[in-house]
Amino acid sequence: MTFHGVHIPLITPFAEDGEVAVEALEGLAHAVLDEGAAGLVALGTTAEVATLTGEERRTVLETCARVCGERRAPLIVGAGSADTRSTAEALDALKAWPEVTAALVTVPSFVRPSEAGVLAHFGALAERTPVPLVIYNIPYRTGQSVGVDTLRRLGELPMVAGVKHAVGGVDLDTVMLLADPPGDFAVLAGDDPFFSALLALGAPGGILASAHLRTALFAELAETWRSGDTARARALGHRLSALSASVFAEPNPTVLKGVLHAQGRIPTASVRLPLVPAGRASIEAVLRLM
Numbered sequence: 652m653t654f655h656g657v658h659i660p661l662i663t664p665f666a667e668d669g670e671v672a673v674e675a676l677e678g679l680a681h682a683v684l685d686e687g688a689a690g691l692v693a694l695g696t697t698a699e700v701a702t703l704t705g706e707e708r709r710t711v712l713e714t715c716a717r718v719c720g721e722r723r724a725p726l727i728v729g730a731g732s733a734d735t736r737s738t739a740e741a742l743d744a745l746k747a748w749p750e751v752t753a754a755l756v757t758v759p760s761f762v763r764p765s766e767a768g769v770l771a772h773f774g775a776l777a778e779r780t781p782v783p784l785v786i787y788n789i790p791y792r793t794g795q796s797v798g799v800d801t802l803r804r805l806g807e808l809p810m811v812a813g814v815k816h817a818v819g820g821v822d823l824d825t826v827m828l829l830a831d832p833p834g835d836f837a838v839l840a841g842d843d844p845f846f847s848a849l850l851a852l853g854a855p856g857g858i859l860a861s862a863h864l865r866t867a868l869f870a871e872l873a874e875t876w877r878s879g880d881t882a883r884a885r886a887l888g889h890r891l892s893a894l895s896a897s898v899f900a901e902p903n904p905t906v907l908k909g910v911l912h913a914q915g916r917i918p919t920a921s922v923r924l925p926l927v928p929a930g931r932a933s934i935e936a937v938l939r940l941m
């Protein structure tokens with residue numbers, strides 16, 4: 652399994668009554684695929700997954716699976732917690748969904764198990780998962796950093812297909828990893844403002860919340876770096892990085908939802924506590940950059 656291009660971690664739109672707005676979710680899913688997204692991610696951070704009930708998670712997954720099934724598009728599903736056993740159970744449950752291409756599994760958060768513990772966690776999961784794993788490396792959310800040597804060892808595990816790499820910049824480990832990644836291991840950009848920089852270093856794609864907006868341009872950016880038109884890629888990359896940075900001016904996905912609502916693509920800009928809606932100024936700043 653190899654990944655390339657732009658994968659969209661879909662937001663969960665809410666209706667006026669607070670319920671999941673299923674039609675809007677389905678519309679967004681089709682729209683981003685129409686615009687050139689390579690695939691979808693269901694139940695990522697951007698979906699406010701921590702605030703969804705079990706039934707709502709099922710509804711979101713059903714909707715994304717239906718769309719990806721119809722469109723023959725890859726579907727990555729967020730699964731995982733700080734505990735190895737419950738993560739393994741969540742992965743087992745994905746057997747029921749033939750449309751699921753891979754699971755996005757975070758480095759265990761809050762526990763800070765050491766890199767040896769991270770390796771043991773993914774080693775145990777790799778032995779029994781029914782779908783390939785994409786490791787979500789996001790130390791500013793998990794509290795656990797994972798260096799290049801460990802990432803390479805993780806990339807060599809059976810059933811580990813890639814990493815969503817979101818370390819808040821382009822550090823030495825990122826450069827070293829992209830210089831020599833394990834075979835069939837996709838290093839996907841997971842920090843939107845650094846998407847272009849990671850593509851320039853050889854990343855095959857990314858998982859990017861801000862690519863709900865201007866999806867076609869994000870897809871074009873990946874293709875332009877791939878084709879070697881560096882002058883065009885650099886200029887487009889700078890423009891999209893500015894857009895991404897403004898989408899992340901407040902906690903994700905508050906600004907994104909404000910913009911999608913202003914565009915009439917979702918019924919409300921509502922987010923669930925502890926997130927609070929983005930301010931008007933942040934939303935207008937993004938709209939100006941569109």
Ligand SMILES: O=C(O)C1=N[C@H](C(=O)O)C[C@H](O)C1
Pocket residue numbers: 660692695696697698841842843858859860861903
């Ligand atoms: O849900 C995701 O997947 C993403 N989450 C990141 C975050 O909220 O920190 C951002 C990234 O664009 C995708």
